[in-house]
Each structure stands twice: as structure tokens, then as C-alpha cells.
Amino acid sequence: MKKSTIVSIVAASLLISPLVLARHVQADEVGTNSVEPVLATSTDQESSPDKSVSEHVESSENAEVSKESSTESVGQKAAVEQAIDSNQSIGEKESHLDKAVPESSNVLDKAASDKGTVLEKSGADTGSDTEKKVDPRIENNATAVDSSREPGNDRSATRVSNPPKTTLADLSEVTGQARTEEDSKKEATVGEAVNQLLKWASTKEGQVGSTDQDRLAFAKSLGMIDQKAKGSDPVTDLVTMVAAAKKLHAAYRAERKTPLFMNGRAQPIFPFTRGDDPEHYSYENSDIVRYVVYVETDYDTDGDGKPDLVKTFVQVPKAAVKGDYKAPTIFEASPYVAGTTEERTLEGLGLKEGGKFDMAKLYTKPDKRKAVKEVSTEEVAKATKPKDWYYVNPRESSADYTHYDYENLNWYNYYLVRGYAVVTSSGLGSKGSDGINTTGSDLEVAAYKSIIEWLNGKRKAYADKTSNREVKADWSSGNVAMTGLSWAGTTTFGVASTGVEGLKTIVPAAGIASWYDHFNSQGSPLDTGASNDLSWLSVYTSGRILDKDDWDKIKDYYAAYITKLNELQHKDGHNYNEEYAKRDYTLNAANLKAAPLLIQGLNDDNVKPKHFELMLEAYKKAGIDPKVLLHQGNHVYPSTRWAGTTVAGQAFNDLMNQWYSHYLFGLQNGIEHLPQVTAQDNLDPTKWRRFDKWETDNKITARAYSKREDVTVSSDFYGTGENWTTRNQDAAFHSSAVSASYAAPVDRDITIKGHIPLHFSAAFLKGDKKHAHVSATLMDVSDEEFDVVKEEITYDKNGYSTRTLEKETVDEKGDWHGSNLDSLPVKEYKTHKVKSVVISRGWMNLANPDSGFNSASSSHSIDLKENEYRNYTMYLQPNLYTVKKGHRLVLTLHAFDPDYIYYADPYEVKFKTDSISATIPIVEENQSLLLRYQPNEKDTEYAKLADRILAIAKKNPAVEKDNQQDKGSGSELKPGGQMDQQPPVGRDSMEFRKEQKVEIANLEHKENDVSSKEVGLSREARLPETGQKENSWSIYGMLSLLLAGLWKVISGRKEEK
Template structure:
């Protein structure tokens, strides 16, 4: 009897062991989020390999379709158990290194407006990186949670064929080809020039893309192709229009922190591809297409810039969109996300937006990204599509704890018009009620003084500053401010810069300088009719123009004043013409609309 019992016991153990061996490891979901799976967690057991995906374009002039270098990181169960998983995909022009920021690579901004700029230095990139790993970004977060992570170097960078075009069609079609390969519609090869094919047999075909800055632009670029399989994207601080990055309402304007950068500078900065093919790309892209069309003389919008504005390409897009941006990002300014978010919403696409109060970069909290990808890539019904559409990190709050709102701008925000009253060279008033017969005031351009310095100056003729009374209650601004201005210039060309600031400087607020800057805007008065057409100003003649400032959502504390500052050259953003140009502002015909939560009643209560 004992022997028989022991035999039954060992047979049961054997059967159990076989059952366990046959049991496949699967992703785990709790509270609508993919959880870390212990069997996926050990990096030593991940399978890592690289390949080249064939595209439908040839941008290096060799007569053959360009191939994109791709790497894959996946759990071993995709090989040993036949497990198929969705993909998190990031593409970049930066993985193989950049040219650095050496002397002379930027355009010299010390020039008169409308003049031909002096030539600059063209650096060469020395490629770095070893196969098969292109990048380690995303892998530590998503592979343990049951995703496969894929990277690719964008055209003309790293071991990818082709040429960088900085927003050209090939930078949309390259990630499309990779997504097509993940769905069995394009060919992948083990070598850059070989013919041994690689299949993505471990892919479910469901792809989500994310990345920051240029790496955040590429998910949007891919989505505008309408490629099947790209289910969701999370662009972080993406550049969605190279015109809006390097120009502003007809004005040549640098991105914050990179004075003198332009699209051809970025081209040189990222061009780390095959050295033997760089000469062809330099000639056809940089020295012909870019040089003939970027137009640092007038700053006008043209077909070249229109072809690098993803807002114009969104019609085929169907991917769910979660945008992320910082309101104090003066490099890739938050208008880049706002304009795409509003268009996607208008198209009926699933959309959410996350804004924080810091600078460049800053993804949404992991739980937000996890819920987004879990729903759209795994098909888990977690209700993410019913979540609030806007998530905003309030002042001094933890970026991981944003405040939910029904939408952005805040639906309760209404435009309030503020009018100017004289006060130069000190400060004038910013009033809800219009005060007529305020006359005209003049400022003198001098780029030597920064905007921060001018905003703090008690007395100066280099800017005009208009302020509200001190706020008796906090005021919540949410959305876009629009200025209407009537001005005359003493010269045929002039810079125009507008800041909204909170005063007194830093008092009662954080210590960061940008905390006092509510929003900014720049324009070329020569483009008073249109950003596509400029004309020289007749000295002394008055012109009317209107333009938007950068989107914002900010609570101005009690005790502060809201200020509108008008000046000419912005030291850290515009060209630097010789000081002395005079701008005369007609105060009676100049006003600004600001988006106040609670509208005019709320602002009146705060300042009266």
C-alpha cells in the first residue's frame, strides 16, 4: 500500500512538472496597467539583435532603396515559447553621436535685418556606438512589463542609409517602413547590403512610439503616414513645425539656448551616417534645398517650411495621441504640442495632453503612459479613453501628480481685453477699461539688454512696460494670449518682441527666472499682412498687426502684478541689429486679450 501511494505521488509530481513546463509566461495587468513580470525582468535573458529594414526611398543617391538600422530587445519567451508581444518603438538621429557645439557652427546673429548673413562652419560628426545595440532607452521600463522594445537610427545617421532632411518626407517614411516590417509588410535583412531576410515573428503588429524632442517628433511623423499598426504615440516636447522652431510670425528667431541655430545647423549636427555618402547629401540637401529655401533674410513662410510642418500632414493620422510638454520650454515651445493636440481633437482622435511647469523634456507620469499603451497595444479595457483630457502640474507640485482638467485650455477660461495707459519711461497701466487719448510712446532698440533686465528696470527707454494693479486674489490664466498692436518704425526693418511677466520679479514666487515670464511672442512688422509675404516698412508710417503669444496655464499669485512688456530685439532669441531703431506704439490702438479662468468678472474681482 505504501509503495502504491509513493508511485501515485511521483506520478502526480511528474504530471505537475510537465504542466508547469508547458505553461506559457504572459503579461500581467493590474488596475489597468501592465505589471513587471519576474520572468521578463532579467536583462541577461533578453534577446538582443539588429537588422536593416528596407524603405521605399533613396536619399543617398546610390540607386538603391535606403535601409534603416534597427535593434530589437525582447524577452527570451518570444523565442522559447512562441510568445508574441506588442512593441514600444523609439527612433532618433542622435543615437550615433552628434557634431557638438563648436565655435562657428551657428549663424552669426550680429547683423542688420534683411542683410545676407556671413558663412558659418560645417562640422563633421564622428560616429559612435557598437552593434547590435543602438540604444538602451525604454528597455528597462517596458521589456519587464511585457513589451518588445525597438530602436532605429533615422536616415543618414548611425548605420542607417540615406540623408537627414530635418523634417523631410523620408523622416516620416523611415519609421513607417519599420512598422511595416513589424507587421510583415516590409523586408528586413541581417546586413546593410545583404539579402538574408529577418522576420518579426514575435510581433503582434501593435506598435506604440514615444521619445523626447527630435525623438518625440518622429512618432508624430510616422503617425501622419497613417501606417497600419501604429496604435498610439506619446510625443514628449516634439518639434512639430520647423518654421515655428526657427521663425516666429515672419521673424528670424532662434530656439532658446541655441542663438544662431537654423535648420541647416541641425542637419550638420546630426549627420553621422556613412562618410562616403555625406558629400552627396550635403550637396543635394544642405547646400541646395536648405540653402535656397531657409531664407534667413526675410523669415517668410514658404513651401519648404510648409513641407516641414506636420500640422499640414495630419489627415491620414489615426493613432491615439498623448502629448507632453513644459510651459517653460523656450527651446521647443509648448505651441508645438498645442497645435497638434487641438487638430487631433478636431479630427476625433483619442487625445490627452500633459503639461508641466518646467523646461524642455519631461514625460508624463509612468502610470499615464502605462495606461495609454496598455489600452491601445494590449487591448485592455482600462477606461483610459474616459480619463480627463488635460493633466496640468500646478505650480510647485510634484510632476508625478498633475491636476486633471476637462480639457486644455481650461473650458472656464474666457478672453479678457486689457488696454494700455501711458507711463514711459517708467511703467504704464494695463486696464480692463479703455482710457482714451493716451497718445503714443517710443522705445529705442538695444539688444545689449536682456528681456529679464528690461522687465526689472524701474526706468529705461529700451522698452515699454504696462502693469495691472497688484492682485487682491490669484488669477488663473489658461490658453493663448493675443496682442493687437499699432506701431511705426524709424527704419525699414525692426524686431518686435512681446513678453507677459509677473511682477515684482521673483517675489512670492520660485527662484527660477522663467517663473516670472508668463508667456512671450515675437513678430516681424514687415509681415503685418501675412507670414508668407513681407514688405519694407516706411519709416514713420503706422502699421497694425496681431499675433498669438505662446500657450500657457499659470496661476498668478495674490500680490503680483501682470505686466505687458513691448521691446524690439530680444538678446537671447532674435538677430542683433545695431542699436538705435525706434519703435513708436499707438497706445490707443494697442491691446492684449488674455485667457482668464472665470473671465472678466474674475479679473475685475482680483484687481479692483
């Protein structure tokens, strides 16, 4: 061989090897970084109450081994033939609504003791609230809540010992597919069996999935294969696979199309047709029927003398409209989705404040309309045009983005193909509806309640707003679930508090329980300017402005209402009053009946975690056991139109499908036995923890200590030279003029679980007493960086804060939706390396010493007197957060919190050191901590001071005059010189909607085939960090060089011959 040839081959090999290596690294990363199942479960055997989850796991694994090693007389082929020929397929009891459903043998219910379940490495119990420890990666939670392993409730009954190999020929006998001689010799894999059986069961292409990954996911949903099965595994239980395929085969060909239930959940057997294609949509050509009705309410909020009609958008499988079955409904009541104004004040709408308004007139009940005739759903659906639910909103669009409403049109497609109906309304004052938006009031709630009553057949709806032609929900079973994010989560809880019949369950995500605590905290506002007005959200969602003629009828009336609302809301400052009471749903706790699954992001700084606690307490008053799902996200719904996520290894939508299958279809799948709390870990978001209750009996009693008897903090960031944008990071390690910092080392891992009462005695010293706001934070601090899920906060030059919580894609097509729907990416939260993170924070007005945890306790304030001490209890936000051994807990005290409010006129507050204490609820055993004052480097005198003898903890008198001269400040407070940083202006609570629109725009780009450049960039972004970036030309060049070298070898050999 010539030297030049050898050199060419070596060069090509060296060039291409990094690419090959990168591919191997990528494959390894996918294997090691994928989210493995977390919860230890088993449904193959009955669990005894006195066994721990880890014991069940071990016995389950041993049982599997024993099944494999046992002997059985029936051979694989005979068993398959028996399953094929049998008139009753395995699991038939759970297939249709008119069939009996077996009771649940739920491992979770029995294995989770009163001490809870921790899904992490094993360890000993350390206290009465300590959880049981389990290996975190054992089996998928999907089976944990199933009543049976449908099809095949007892898989051991059909499993044979040392089963003969399943060949491709065996599959061909079932599916009728042509076979070759080789098929009798080749062992079939799970992937091959799934593909053949599902395609055999289907009636059209794409019905069971377009990819092997989709079909494997479908097979797992059906219970056809184990949750941990891989496509490359050999087939070991063909009987179960055939039985499942046979049931699916029958369902697709049934004369009456009814929902199919297997493996404890509704299956995606209904076809999907898009509603966002106006040019091609028609009733005749659509498998999903879409139409609009106008539901009549009781009240006349717009003063036109008639009961308000609210536009209601319906999506339902055509089979239900044809009468094949009665469909339950998933209802989202969101003022946003029909179109927003993007304005926050009357001036933004071109209106002025003023005019007289009588709030009592809003509650006028005019006579109801008289229906002149009744029209069918089919008639209305044929007459409804796509423009009624799919139209451009110019106010939400921009030069480079076109926004379409209803914006949630495709958010619930997953459920439509499983037989659920989906109903949406933006309620009073929205585009197409009557009335005016009243921001969460009892009137708003009553209007949404009316829609559920229509679905129950107890209220009238009309085909349009003028003809009085009545339309009944003749396709509806009357069973309704409500869900949604933010305001849609709020209306969910609000409607539940009415006790309306037919509302079987609610799943509020980041919903408001009491509007007072959304705008305020213990007398202190959580925003400034218009953003602290109830009215701004009404202005933002007054979609009637999108129809000019309609808007002109009410705009002056509406301006007078907003003027009056602003007056009444603020007549008592930032105290709780009658307007807030109309929007406090916890007051109606006695009416609650619908089973709740409360979803909350623990990093949500918009609708704060306190609200899920208020909901939880309300449900307990009603005698109902609520379930809580706590994730590490911020103001988001766990799964969205553009990406999915997992809960303990199970797809979130799959979990919800089980929940709705039980509460709406009546399927006995055991989901109701979930422990009360399921929570995502803050240190490792792939781990989830479960507790049988939220409350804990254990606590850390933490007391503050300083060599000084008191400490003074100032609100004057500018005058003191302190940077407000880094105040928390700074206070984590030392005190300053604007913060008092106290730290204690943690000598063991602790998990904080609940809200934190902080007790202190404080006196207002100098400044504007109208704004005597104080705040506090509890932080996790370490000298070394540590990984944690954390919301990143950045500030722009104008003082606006932006919060981001990064996710990473762990599977590009892992969020399977079924039917002919596309699968979406699976995304999980990323951790960040930090030295400090805020665990919890709280806010309070010193003028509200009697304010407690409940909203109504903040209804009274006092006139503050300078230098007069009073006792306070501030409630820091609830969290579930693990602090690692060796870290420090740091408690900091401040004046106002510049992330929320800003006051230019400075003031000072003094705290008595010995009065400062916190009761920190924890999972582990009780303990005490001494939080020592952290001086800054400028405070050189502190080290010279003598230690003080700790005072015996006692409650100070309610009022105590401070006779000592203030040593930390002069006689007059003046604003300091201006710094480079701008004053804080707070946060934008609509940030989550901006992020949604970005995601929608990105999704539209993907669906419309983005440019090759964008595709290339996207692909490069998914490569592992090996320093290599894929480039088609570089690959082409490498391969060309390699082929050239090989050609030289061949040519050289020919020449030698």
C-alpha cells in the first residue's frame, strides 16, 4: 500500500472520530440523564399495611423471579390461541361505562404510612413526621394508582415458566400478516410485537401513532407491556399483548363509539381534527364538533335590563353529539382566552375616571328570556363558523407576531381524543359576552357557575344573543371538572365554593384563594400604582372593546364602575374590607364538595404558595381530604401546549387522565388514594416525595442572638449606598444599614414543610408612618456552591425585574398524546449553582399588629407612634425545601421589599433582638437553633462588645415605649444621593403570559417548517458539550476524504495485480 494512501485514511479517521465519539457521548447522556421512574409500586400482589414501600418493592421483584421459575402446563402458543378465540378478552370488566369496574388494590394507599414516603435513598426514621425512605428509581408511578394491570388483572395467571420464544411467525398467526420461513426462527422483540399488534388493531394509518416511540407509549398506556419495557426486549407475555390488542381492535370497529378504558385510564381512540384551520374546517369533515352557545346568567351587570349572556365555546367528540355516549366535561373559565386589551388603566382604553355608580345595581335580577324554540347541537354546530373561536386579536399582536384567540383552543386536545368534552368561557365583559368584568367577585363566579348548570340541564343557553333559540347540552353526562392556571385556577376554586351540583373535581394551578392576599400581605401592598388595583385586571380583560359597536354601548358605564371599584378597594388603605370579602372564597368553605387536586409552583412569585394552603385549610373545614401537587416551577401549568413534564416518572397528562377517569367517568382506579402531598425535590428535580399530610408536628425553634439588645434597619438604599438589586445575596453573609442578618449552622439534613411564623417586637422610629412596611427572608446559605432549582431574577436599567426558571429538554418526542396527535418534548427544571437561595419571605405593615394568617385578620390598623414597641407575627410563605447538612439558615429583616414596592421617603424600624424568633415546620425531629447576628466588615465595634446572657424567652407586652435614645441615626432622615441604579418598579405579573406567547410563536414556527438555518441551530443546541458542532458540509467532507482513501487502496491493489 502506498504511503499517500495510508496518510489519507489516517487523516480521515482522525477527522471523523470526534463526531463518532460525540454521538456515543450523546447516547450515553440520554441513557444516564433520562428521568427514571421514582415511585416504588406493585400491583401484582396485595400489600399489607404494616409493610414499608421498600419491602413491597423487594417482594415484588422476588415474586417476578418466582413466576419466571415456576412451572405451568399451558404453553405459550396454546395460551395465545386461547386468548384469540375467547369471547371474553382479558380485562373486559374495565372496558366500557356500562361494565362493572373492579375495586382498587392501591399500593400507595397502603404503603404510605402516617409518616409519609420519601422517594430517595434509604435511611432511618428520625421523628414522628419523618417519611419512609425508598430507592428513588424503581418503578413507574403509572401503575401505582391503577385498580388492575388491565388487561390481565393477574399477570401471573397467563405467564408461563421459561416460556418458549415468541417468533415473528407467532405474531403473524394473530395479525394475519404474510410470513416467511425465516419468521419461524426469528425471535420477536417487544417493539416488533407492539407495532404488528397495534397496526392490526387499527383501522387507518397513524391511528395508533406515527413512530415506534409513540406505539410503545400507547402499549404501556393500554397495559399491553410493562412500563419499563424496551422495544428491543424479547416478548415474554404474548397473551396479555394479544388480549389488549383484541380489545383495541374491537373498540375501533364498534358501531357505537364509546370511550375505552384499560389500565385504569381512558384511551385515545377518538380521532382529532384541527379547529385552527378556518379554510378547511366544517362540521361534516370534523371529528371534533366545535360550536358556541350563550348561557344565561342571573344578573344584569351591564345595566341593559336583561340577564347577562356569557359566550361559551364547546369542543366535543362527534360520537357524543351523535348519541353514542354521554361525555363529561373539562371546563376552563379563563377571562384571558377570548382576548385581552393589554391595558391596565381606563386611560389606556381612552376613558376617564368619574361618574356615579351604584354597586347594588350589579345584583339586579331581571326576568329571564322566554325560549321560542329548541334547536339541536348539530344544527348550532353546523351554523357556527370558525371565526367565532379563532380570530386575530390586534391588541395582542405585534409587527412580528400574530395572536389568535381563543388562545387555549388546542390546550386540551389530549383529553378530546380520550372522550372528554372541553368547554371554555372568558365570562362577563369578554368578547362576545354581556356584562362587565368584576375581577373575581361573586358575580363573576356566579356567571361561571351558570355554565355548569347548563351542562347539567338546569339552565338555559341560546344559539345566539337575539333569537331566543334554546340549545341543550344533550351530549353531556353532567359531570364536570374545572382546571386552569392563574385566574383560571382562581375561578375553579371560586365556583367550587358555591357547591354547584355536577362539579365533581377541581384542579386549580396557581389559583387565588383570597384576592386580598394576592394584592396585599398583612397590611402591606405587594405592588404599587395601578398594579395594586383590583380594577387593572378588569381593564386588561375587557374584551368587549374588540367589538367597537358593542363597546360603545357600555364604555361610560364601565368607566364609572372602575372609578367606584378603585374608591371602595382603597378606602381602608391596604386593609381587608367588603370588596375583598366578595372575593374571598375561603369564607364559603362549608359549600365545598368537588374533590380537589391543588397544583402549586413552589417558585411562584406571582400567585404565591400561601393560596394553596388557604384552599387546603378550607377543604379541611368542609371535611374533605384535598390532594396537593407541588412542583418546582414558577407561575406555570405543569404541562402545556408546547411541552410536557413528568411527575414521579409518570407523564403529568397521564396522571390527570387517571384523575379525570375516576372523577368524571366513575372508573375505580384508586387514584383517590394518593397521599395528600406529592412534591418535587428542590435539590434534584428528578426526585419526588410523598406525604400523607401537609401539616407537620415537628419544628425548629429558632431564636435570634446579638451582642446588641436591638438593631435598626433603614429603607434608604440610596442614602446608605446599599444596592437593592443584590440585597438578598449580601444579607446572606452580613448585615447592613438596610438589613439585619442572623445565621445558624445546620448539623443534619432538614426539610422545611409549611409556612413560617416569625415573631418580633418592633418600633417605628422616623419617617413617613403611612408606609411602615417590613419584610423578612429565610435563606439557605453555604460557603461552597450547591445545586438547587432556583428562579433567576434580573433587573433592567429601568428597575423592572424579570424572573426566569430554566428547563431542559430530556426527550424531544417523549410526551405522547395518542391518536393522530403529535408527541411533544418532555422538559424538566434545571438546577443552578448558587451560594444562597431564598427559601421563604414575608411582608407586613407595622400598622397592622393584629394581622394573622387569614385574610380577614388584616381588617384593622392603628396609628403608629414613634419609638413605641409592639408585638408582631409575620407569616413567611409556605415551602417544601430541603437544606443540606453543613449549610446555614439565615434569617434577614428589612424595611420594604423592593421586588414589590418602592417608597422614596426613607424611614427606620428598630427590632428588639431577644424578641426575634421563628417557628420553622420540619419533617425531621424537633430541634432548637440560635441565629447569631452577622455584622458587616464596617461594624468594627461589634467584635469588641461583650457577649450578652441570653434572656429567657418571653412574650413582650403588647405596647412598650422605647425610652432609649436612638444610637444608629441622626435626628432627621433625608433621601440620599442618586446612584447609578434606578429605583425598583416591581414585577410584571403578566410576565407568564408574555412567556406563553413566545412559546406559541415558537410552536407555530416549528409547525410551519422553520428555515434550515433555524433547524440547524436547534439541532446543534441538542448536541452534548463535547466541543463539536454538527455541520453537514464537514460530515460530507470527512466521508469524502475517507472514501477517497479507500478508493486509493482498491486502485493500488489493482495496479499491483
